Amino acid sequence: MPTLVGIFDTPSGVAEAVRRLKGRGFGKLEVYAPAPFGEIEEAVDPRPSKVRIFTLVGGLTGLATGYALTIWMSLNWPIVIGGKPFASIPPYTVIAFELTILFGGIFTLLGLLAVGRLPTLKLDPSYSARFSAEEFGLAVEVSDRDVAEVEGLLRAHAAKEVTLVAE
């Protein structure tokens, strides 16, 4: 199926076009942007990102690991230090705290990779270096007979250029 790529100057123009296209049933679209813009995210997919689940799971894993590691190791070779119990929670909280952050951070990075579908070896055919300059791209997958309609829609929403990427 051919892909039409409309090139825009403003995030609001892209967002408008996305809403309109989705309203017309053209759901297979992808927006390329040089920076994050809330209005585009709202238009493309208003659901919250799943990265937060990664952060939560990572943080809780770290917390559990921190206490488990310290308590188990202290009991595994019990030595009385400073007259404190083998498993003393206050000092171990420091370790558990640090590991919460560490695991939370690493899992968040993994979340970015998983949710953002990174890494990829090949860039999309509709991607262009212009989208890492200051322009926005809106790629819509359309069937042959809809090309004209979608092109019209894109231009009607301030797309300054429309290119066709055959695939």
Added chain:
Amino acid sequence: MTPPAESVAAMIRPTPLPPDSQTNRDIMDVFMERPGLGWLLLVGICLGALGAGASVWIYQIYKGLGIAGYSHPIFWGAYIVTFVFWVGIAHAGTLISAILYLFRAKWRNAINRSAEAMTIFAVFTAQLFLGIHIGRIWKAYFILPYPNQRALWVNFKSPLLWDTFAISTYTLISLIFLYVGLIPDLAIARDRTTGWRKALYGALSLGWQGTTRQWKAHTRTTLHLSGLATPLVLSVHSVVSWDFAMSIVPTWHSTIFAPYFVAGAIFSGFAMVLTVMIPVRRIFGLEHIITDYHFENMTRFLLLTANIVAYAYAIEFFVAWYSGVEPEKTSFYMRAFGPYWLSSWIMMTCNGIIPQLFWFKRLRTHIPTIFVISTLINVGMWFERYVIIIEGLSNEYDPAVWGRYTPNLYELTIVAGSFSFFSILFLIFLKLFPVIPISEVKELIIHDRAHAPGHGSHAEAH
């Protein structure tokens, strides 16, 4: 319905590319231009000093810690002083990236990348000193809880071990933070370079295309990392301060240490960012991106943290007197009037008194003044750690075991080498990666453009 043939043909015909974004060009020039004579000269000088420091370290590994200036009862010397100094420097990056991000302080965009890079390099430098200080570097891994034949585990009740966990967590999280921020900028560089640079940026940018799904995940990731890094940055220097405060040495055993150290760390980190970025901005002509407004905001931070630090200095003396504890009183008397009086007064002047000049707007916006004051703050903060550590250890409870310490030439060479290590890493970073977050700056530019009155639909070629 098929579209008219000429319409399709017009769409397939390649259109001339518009000129690249001005922001891209400005910032990429910094790292794409061939290194100039000044850069090479600086790297050369730093390599020389680093070589000297490394040779001394090798000699110290061979001879043992005896060549350092330690003498009873002072066995934490210039190495630990410099370790704490560099850990402190490392705090500005995460503060600017994480805390100011959470506060939506958009002005951080111009400086956060360089501050994050400095954070990483400062932590690396600090970690070198742990190796240097322990002497038997080949046993450094003993600090990690690893399964061993003796079935021994580390002592989790020791603040030194907390420090291991805090600093290694901080290193990794700062690296992740820096890298996540770099990904979109690396994609910008990938699209505009050839040869080995394209391969490098292509691999590191992981195939980033700026799709909505990616940006959304990216902003969430930045937010969550900020949320995690904010308590982390406060915890790291708190834990470093507990290395001292958990002991019973007079002047160390105090509950004020954690906030006092954290404020001092932010203070010194901001000062270092200013000391480094003022010349960088001048040399690379980035005045329109890092404006005086950014520097002025940073001087406000310096003023705030200087006052917290000065308050801590003062309250320590007051509490020593008010507590009536003889060793505390003596030790603090010795701080001001004892053998280390000069270091103490350098510390109080540079950190408490001189930054008060930033009350005046004229001085907050006068770049040479900012540079001089921020450099003096760096000096003062090194002396702060020197005073806390050396003066604390030299006047403990029993006057019969009081002692004196002066760093000797070996130690000072290694300290100088550490500054070169930090500088070399930063100089290489300058020539390899965007020192200003390009996409964050562009986000503001596009936003401003979209909301500017009388805006047309055409891209401005600047």
